[in-house]
Amino acid sequence: MAFENPGRDEIKKILENAGNIAVVGLSDKTDRTSYMVSQALQNNGYRIIPVNPSVSGEILGEKVYASLKDIPEPVDIVNVFRRSEYTPEVAREAVEIGAHVLWLQLGIVSEEAYEIASKGGLTVIMDRCIKVEDSILIGKR
Incomplete structure (x- = not known):
């Protein structure tokens, strides 16, 4: 069966119920898209958990973890x-930690990641920007 993103109503519910959002590949460089998107989400009230094995310390005031498996608390959305x-591999880790959603950012598509995550019970969103969806569906909290 061909992949299809959830409808806007379901995406809105996902965002409204999101607690922790682990951001895999979050850069500490302020001019990178991952940083700007994560900062915007943080400004809208979401809790961001940076995941980047190349960075130690903090990004956006949050402790950085080397992998999803290192995060000591529940994760709702894995934003990639x-x-x-x-x-x-990120999809496998997302299943392992019991995340609810695997969200691949704009321009990122993987049928294999979709298969792994969906078989593991995760909702999968691909080739969509979480910041754009939040702005359209929710706006400022």
């Missing part, structure tokens, strides 16, 4: 800023 070929 990695190239498509790296997403199947």
Whole structure:
């Protein structure tokens, strides 16, 4: 069956119920899209958990973790800023930690990651920007 993103109503519910959003590939460089999107989400009241094995310390005032498995608390959405070929491994980790949603950012698509995550019970969103969806569906909190 061909992949299809959830409808806007379902995406809105996902965002309204999101607690922790782990951002895989979040850069500490302020001019990067991952940083700007995460900062905007944070400004709208979401809790961001940075995941980047190349950065230690904090990004946007939050402790950085090397992998999803290192996060010591529940994760609702795994938001991915990695190239498509790296997403199947992220999907496996997202299933392992019991996340609810695997969200691949704009321009990122992986049928394999979709198969892994959906078989693991996760809702999958691909090739969509979480910041744009939040702005359209929710706006300022």
